[in-house]
Amino acid sequence: MPSTRLNKYIAASGICSRRKADELIESGVVYVNAQKVTELGYLVKEKDKVFINNKLIRPVKHLYYKFFKPAGYITTSSDEKGRKTIYDILPENLRGLKPVGRLDKDSTGLLILTNDGELINSLTHPSVKVPKVYLVSIDSLIHAHELEQMANGIEIEKGKIAYADIQVLEAEKNRTMMRITLYQGMNRQIRKMFEYFGYEVKSLKRIQHATIQLEGLKRGEVKPIKPREVKDLKNFLNRVIQNND
Numbered sequence: 680m681p682s683t684r685l686n687k688y689i690a691a692s693g694i695c696s697r698r699k700a701d702e703l704i705e706s707g708v709v710y711v712n713a714q715k716v717t718e719l720g721y722l723v724k725e726k727d728k729v730f731i732n733n734k735l736i737r738p739v740k741h742l743y744y745k746f747f748k749p750a751g752y753i754t755t756s757s758d759e760k761g762r763k764t765i766y767d768i769l770p771e772n773l774r775g776l777k778p779v780g781r782l783d784k785d786s787t788g789l790l791i792l793t794n795d796g797e798l799i800n801s802l803t804h805p806s807v808k809v810p811k812v813y814l815v816s817i818d819s820l821i822h823a824h825e826l827e828q829m830a831n832g833i834e835i836e837k838g839k840i841a842y843a844d845i846q847v848l849e850a851e852k853n854r855t856m857m858r859i860t861l862y863q864g865m866n867r868q869i870r871k872m873f874e875y876f877g878y879e880v881k882s883l884k885r886i887q888h889a890t891i892q893l894e895g896l897k898r899g900e901v902k903p904i905k906p907r908e909v910k911d912l913k914n915f916l917n918r919v920i921q922n923n924d
Contacts, residue, residue: 682722685709688729691738696800708732741795742776743904747896748790754781765790768899779803779888780811783867788813788885789893792901801916802889806923808862809916812887814848815869817878821847821855825876835871843872854881890915 683691689700689709701719703709709716710730711723723729729736748754752765756774762784766774769792779791779802793799802809826847832840841863849856859869870880886893890912896902904912 682724685711685716685721685723685729686719688723688738689731689736690797691741692736693739693741693794693796694731694736696797698800699796703731739794741798742773742793743795743798743909744773744776744792744901745891745893745896745904746778746790746792746901747893747898748782748787749898750785750787753784754778754790769901773901780864781866782885783870786883786885787898788883789888789891789896790885791888791891791904798913798916801920803864805864807916807920808923809889809919810887811861811864811885811889813859813861813869814856814882814884814886815859815873816854816856816881817873818853818881819855819878820850820852821857821876821878829872833872833875835865835868835875839865841865841868841872843869 685704686697686700689695689703690697695703704719704721705717707715707717708731710733711721711727746765746769748765749768752763752768755764756766758764765778769776773792776792776794777799779793779799782788782790791802801807826845829841829843829845832842835841842861844860846858847855848858861868865871869883873880884893891904891908
């Protein structure tokens with residue numbers, strides 16, 4: 680292994696992003712061999728051993744999967760209320776992976792699973808406007824002025840303004856089907872936006888997260904993300920981050 684920047688080495692262990700690794704280095708909890716290192720540009724050599732809070736860390740092989748979450752499961756590793764979690768149905772060898780963001784218990788669709796802490800941070804950090812696309816149906820016909828309000832932003836909680844790009848796919852007296860794109864990551868954002876107008880969300884399915892799509896997966900199925908797709912995803916994120924700077 681050639682020399683690697685210390686923050687990249689830490690991020691490659693899967694415990695955090697490079698930005699968080701910089702914070703750990705500056706805080707004085709990172710040691711290389713027996714030496715405390717607080718220099719952000721420090722280079723780690725092949726035979727060096729890196730410790731954080733006296734715990735040895737090593738780079739791991741990054742894994743990338745996509746999962747079609749069914750309804751009835753929460754997106755966490757355990758639940759004090761005893762509810763079913765996605766880890767109850769994931770293959771045992773994938774239970775060390777973390778979901779990128781969350782879907783609530785009644786929602787379905789795409790979850791990216793990975794041990795790449797830096798990728799998780801890039802996809803979920805509030806400053807990085809990553810598109811997430813959903814198919815949503817509600818229990819009524821929606822009005823054009825309400826769609827306009829949601830595009831301009833509505834206050835779903837005190838001090839929290841939520842936005843959504845909405846395309847109506849089907850409109851009937853007792854049902855509206857929409858394609859909704861979010862660039863925020865607020866808890867239960869879509870449901871709260873429709874509750875604001877008195878509508879009930881009947882179904883909510885995420886079909887895309889950044890460049891990764893649900894297409895090709897059956898409900899409850901998990902598949903590896905192809906290396907080309909991972910590369911395209913990281914290139915997309917780099918462009919988004921550069922545009923935000």
